[in-house]
Amino acid sequence: MTPKALINAFRIDHTGKGVALSVDEFATSIPSTGDGEYIWVHLDWMEPGVAAWLSRIVGLDASIVDALVTRATRPSVLFYDDGYSMNLRGVNLNNESDPADMISVRIWCSEKLVITLRNKRLYAFDDIRASIEANTAPPVSDAFVLTVAERLVFRIDDEIHTRDEKFDILEDLIDDTPISECKTLPLRMEIMDVRHRLSRLRRHIAPQRDALIKFVTEKPGWSDKTHKRRARTLTDRVTRLVEELDSLRERTQIANDSLMAIESERMxxxxxxxxxxxxxxxxxxxxxxxxxxxxxxxxxxxxxxxxxxxxxxxxxxxxxxxxxxxxxxxx
CATH class of the missing domain: 1.20.58 (Methane Monooxygenase Hydroxylase; Chain G, domain 1)
Known part of the structure; x- marks a missing residue:
């Protein structure tokens, strides 16, 4: 694994304190951990040597490695004897990027090790690093995964809320459009763009809901019952987001029908x-x-x-x- 592939690594204890680890400490093995500690390794899966490191040093099965570094992924969760892998999606909030081009997040979690992989910056991991600096990091690996998922969903929620507010403005413009004026084409083009973005968001969020439902119902054991309640609450939140997306898509269809009616009446x-x-x-x-x-x-x-x-x-x-x-x- 090249130094560029390692974004950050920390040893985190049960009190939420984290100690940074260097890439050299992962050259031949995973650093040791004490009682109540786990290691978080954050990687760029696009960099060379990551797959080989996961297989040779971490000792993951080839099928797990393939799920973590493959290009085409969809939200899912798979359970194994010594841990589980999870693929999630987060909105793309990088400069000059479309939030609907959602970024894939790959996670391997065991009791003592959490490995996260991405190819573009995600602000959810900035939140984790900020909590480590404040000595309030998630105390166990399950809590870490839930925190990442919650931060991803938080920003998805913000994006959908923003889309909802913008569409409210668009609906007001449609209501104020006189039949006698030919202004429907720009509005119809904008509605098509909104509908396309909503479809792209839903394409990843709906499977993410299914993956989280599976995470809640099929996970063999939880380190704390509160984590299962957090996961269930998160699942309900993602389900609500999918319903909001469906509602927004229906509103776009109604708005498009209204514009078609205006055009038909004018014609x-x-x-x-x-x-x-x-x-x-x-x-x-x-x-x-x-x-x-x-x-x-x-x-x-x-x-x-x-x-x-x-x-x-x-x-x-x-x-x-x-x-x-x-x-x-x-x-």
């Missing part, structure tokens, strides 16, 4: 008035077309008042049509 009005205008001009178009044929016998063809006479007749026809349309409530 219907336009077609209606075109039909009315065509109906008004149809009789006079017929008359002018009939008088315009190149044959003899056209009445008043050589008369000086012929044009004005025909114009007055056509004006009378139009006036009669307007009166008739109003009587029939067509206009």
């Amino acid at each position: 219907n009005r336009t077609m209606y008035w075109l039909t009315v205008i065509a109906g008004l001009f149809l009789p006079i178009s017929f008359v002018t077309g009939l008088l315009g044929i190149n044959v003899g016998g056209i009445p008043a063809a050589n008369s000086s008042w012929g044009f004005w006479g025909v114009s007055l007749i056509l004006a009378a026809v139009v006036a009669f049509e307007v009166w008739l349309f109003k009587k029939l409530r067509l206009i």
Whole structure:
């Protein structure tokens, strides 16, 4: 394992105090731990040598190593005799990044060792390091995993709440859009973008909910019953987030239907008035077309008042049509 692959490592005791460890201490073996202590190793799984270190030094099975360093992952949890592996997702809050491009977090946890892997910065681990500096780190490995999961879900919750507030503003814009103005296309494009982002978030959060449910129901043993209650509470929170995502997606569909209705109404009005205008001009178009044929016998063809006479007749026809349309409530 190269020095660049190791982001940080700490030996943490049951009081929450942590001591930093160097990469040299992991060259040939995992450092020893005393009673009530465990080691947290944080790695960049994209760096070379990580898979080999996990296999040779940590002694993990090849299937576990593959689950921790493979590129394509989905949230899941797998239990083994000496520990469990967990894959989770967190929103991408790095600069010039889309939060919906969620970052994969891979975890191996045993009683004395927690290994976390990621390929981009996640603020959840900044929270853990801050707690170590304050001597309030999670006292046992199970609590550490739960804390990471809680910090990931906390920021997912913030992101969904932000999306919800932005969509409230978008709905107000839709409600204020006059039928007579053609402003629906930009709003529809924005709704499509929101729906696409929500779908990408849900694609990872729904499996994350299932993984946490499995974590609660199938974990062989808990170091403390409070940890199981924390896991259950976290599962309920993620379930609520999935429901909020589904609700938001339904709202985007309703908003899109509203814009489609506005466009349809505007088009219907336009077609209606075109039909009315065509109906008004149809009789006079017929008359002018009939008088315009190149044959003899056209009445008043050589008369000086012929044009004005025909114009007055056509004006009378139009006036009669307007009166008739109003009587029939067509206009």
